[in-house]
Amino acid sequence: KQEVTQIPAALSVPEGENLVLNCSFTDSAIYNLQWFRQDPGKGLTSLLLIQSSQREQTSGRLNASLDKSSGRSTLYIAASQPGDSATYLCAVIRSRDDKIIFGKGTRLHILP
């Protein structure tokens, strides 16, 4: 059974700091991994998609890495800003049945 875990559940950092959010998954047979942002009471916005054959993807201040063999992904946010405050979710697509499984998310608060 595929489990997706995100640690920590919540994180507060001062503005300007670089930070790393973690995602781990128990079954390495994944098709891809996607990071999402969710603002309170809102939908999910896709940030980065990493295919299983890729090691990382970058978009602006965001960099996501994938180590399939160890079942880990990280989302690196450089020079954090108060507008980055949100919940960040990772989701994997399982290879055998295309099922998409979400982690519970990390609630990030950037302190001005």
Place this chain on the structure above:
Amino acid sequence: EPEVTQTPSHQVTQMGQEVILRCVPISNHLYFYWYRQILGQKVEFLVSFYNNEISEKSEIFDDQFSVERPDGSNFTLKIRSTKLEDSAMYFCASTYRVEKLFFGSGTQLSVL
């Protein structure tokens, strides 16, 4: 960028009533999904739909739930007789292939 549209944004209903949540996926997408998120909990898979039929459903998606794509553009989720525990944010998602998911902004369902 094209968007997945969901209506209404909020729905309040009495226990036992039927509700229909509506979604307009991105026009050339082929795979459609419904997810829900109970307050403070994980995003949970409900059902996937491809080629005009359900391709997979979770244990949450019991006989009280149904989905339809009545006219080639709308994708609806019907809950026949709502229960208190159906209160959640319901998200529709679509994708062209099973990779990058695009989510709508959600419908907050409150069952009283």
